Amino acid sequence: MIPYHRTPQPTLPSSAVKIVGLGGAGVNMLERVALDGTEGAELLALNTDVRTLTGCVAGEKIQLGRDLTKGLGAGGDPELGHQAMLEAEAEVRDSLRGRKIVFLCIGLGGGTGSGGAPILTRIAREEGAFVVVFATMPFAFEGRRRREQAETTLNELAVLANALVTFDNNRMGELVLAKQGIHEAFAAADHMICESIKAVIRLVVRPGLINIGLDDLMSALRTNRSRCLFGSGIAKGKDRAASALRNALASPLLDQGALLKAAQTVLVHLCGGEDLTLYEVELLMQRLQKFVPESAHVLFGAVVDPTMGDNLSVTLISALPEDSLAAAPRQLSHATENPSTEAAAESPLPTPTAQPKPRRILSADSSAPSLFGEETPITQPTAPASVQAEFRSAGPVPVEEPSSAAVSVPPADMDSLPEEDSYDVTPGSNDSASATTPPAAAAPAVGLDEPSEPEAPKLKLGVKSLTPQNELSFDSTPRGRFEGQSPNVVDGEDLDLPPFLRKKK
């Protein structure tokens, strides 16, 4: 065989991808993305409200409507948000210049997000980027007005954006138990969105064995006025294919896979370590067939990523027309269940009303630490612990002290973190982890064949056997009565050989 080098599939440089959070909810999502560790993407936070910006961990921040709102929010008025965005257009354009892909995270229904998103999308498109919009729809209890504002913006975005992924906050309620805190609910919702952003980035940026690209993503999401169905699951160990799929289907956006029944196109993306087997893929896809209609177009992609270790991750993306997702009766009960939490619920959303400022500081304060505190179990092992500690300290401090010094500190930390650092650290740490295992596993396997040869003479001394020594020919590792049978190998050890000889070494 003539060895030749194959140029690896070109990957997008990290500088080509930008994740933009717009408005209060968008910045929250962005923060979650930053905390969970992004694989090579720049983060940009945009908001009218300067306080949420100072508290944000994103590497790049632009204040919108500096003269218009003077550091306050847009007060739930899309028109203000619209104007504010126009004011900062040049700055935003500079920041988005030369990006290949822009992910835009917004919470619809408020002022900044709803008003600014269409313009931002247009700017990004004009700069030649492929724009994927992740939008959350407001809760049912937030009222018709906000819903209508959200729908208007959504209609505009449907035309402007290349791909539109919509999440319904009403469905997010299923992510957590009824008695869990509201901040946990929002943390879970943000986490969910963040997972899907990361999954899409992974999908687009990482070259696959069976590749899936933006074109597949677009066709999976190509239904007008659609809601995104998204599920992502990760599992390891025995039966990991089945459990990964089960985890993916457990996503509330999929309703145990019941919603996939109506899907026309389903994108399935598998990512596993080097031990990913065809059998596992086959098993997983066969299981999935049960949930997907036969006529559906299944877009399948698989990636082997050594940093996954023995994990296997499954991502399902699909879209349904909005009307087929008639609001479940559950949501109403949810709304009536805790009307008192409504006010608190608004704070993480992009609903910057003018008056209740002090309260919002408090709620931001109280929710921020718990957000971070709850962070530890959720974060992927890729984020180094020190990073989290840094975040934890950097996060709440600037909220209270919006001085320029505090503002400038986090970016200095951040710059190194989400972009290159986490990207470099990830494979490194995993490599060392995986590097320790193979030798351990290989050692007994190697020792398996060898021990008999050097061991033989020693053993003969210990045994007062009258049988002639030439019968003790250990050179070819005799197996006695099991000679000539198929080897009985378990975990790299031939069980037909005496443990007495195998274990000596």
Added chain:
Amino acid sequence: MARHSKIHVGLEIGTSKTCIVVGEVKPDTAVKILGIGTTKTVGVRKGEIYDFPQARACLKDALVKAEDASDVEIGSVYLAITGAHIQGLNSRGTFRLPEGQSIVAPEHVEEARGIARDVHIPPDHVHIHPIIRNYLLDDLVHNGSPVGLYGKTVEADFHIVHGIGARIQNSIRLVRETPLEVDDIVFSPIATAQMALDDEQRERGALVIDIGGGTTDYALYLDGAIAASGCIPVGGDHITNDIHLVTGLAFSNSEKLKIMAGDASPDLSRSVGVAKLVDDRGYAEVEVSRSILNEIIRQRLEETLQLVYQRLPQDSVKAIGAGIFLTGGTSLMRGFSELAFQVFERDIYRPEPPEISGVQASFKDPQYATAIGLIRYAQILETERATPPGLFGKVSRLFWPFGK
């Protein structure tokens, strides 16, 4: 339900012996053993037949002996099978009730069972048993069928035993050629557990390890339902082979030494001195240091038990309340229970070798545990078949025709 007594026959073609047990099940479900026919097996290794003509001759011999002893003409048998290819796995089928329906209907349960049974097994494998463990209704465990209850999600937990179809079929063919009919095939440890464990022990959690000549079969019961089962292709033959390989003694002498002098105990004080085999004239024919002999045996058995331990679900050993039941010929090895205790750190129950021979004594002999367990299995199956369909939850196991 059988109103008159019924005769069942259990057949186990083991690595070291072929054993046929004829049992009579009385109307009050008491079991009486009528006779046992046993003969040394040739042509089976690690629980799998490699020499059919020889194995067939052995089977015929055992059949004649059993018919003689029990005075019954045997027409059909329950066959115990084992082999490294047989695996047990747990599968859960989840079915979400359609929109608008909140009461579990029989077809919903059936659907959940269907999904659970529909595990992806390698293409050449066939199902041997699908055993229902329990149902879950909205994450709440129900031992019985949840039909008629309110809920959103029905789940069925199954323990599915599967193995390579061709090998199982060959075992069946061997029996059919004898000629005998096969009523059913049973995975050995499941049959053994019928004999070794009662309901209370299963409820508290128990592990049966049947360590025979060529294979070590195990079945774990937790909370009254089977939680794991499987087969490790290592048995008493391996000990003999190990002694042969390490010391260079002939097989016959190795076997004798193993039985006469072997000790698996981790206690070093038992490994002092020299083990001797004396020939007819009283001279020492073979001498092996006990420390080496016992070390060979101990390492082999410890490794085997460790393999069983590793294959059990995580933390399940801690959940064993009743203890670990050792059966099979190799479990007669001296010091084995100490060794098993060292590995599992649970109560160990080990059958004592029978003092006297004869039919009554064979109840106690661990070598016949599987074959006698087959009679129990047949009896349970018989009662189940008699119960009207639909009462699936009441019966803890369900028979699924082979090959389907």
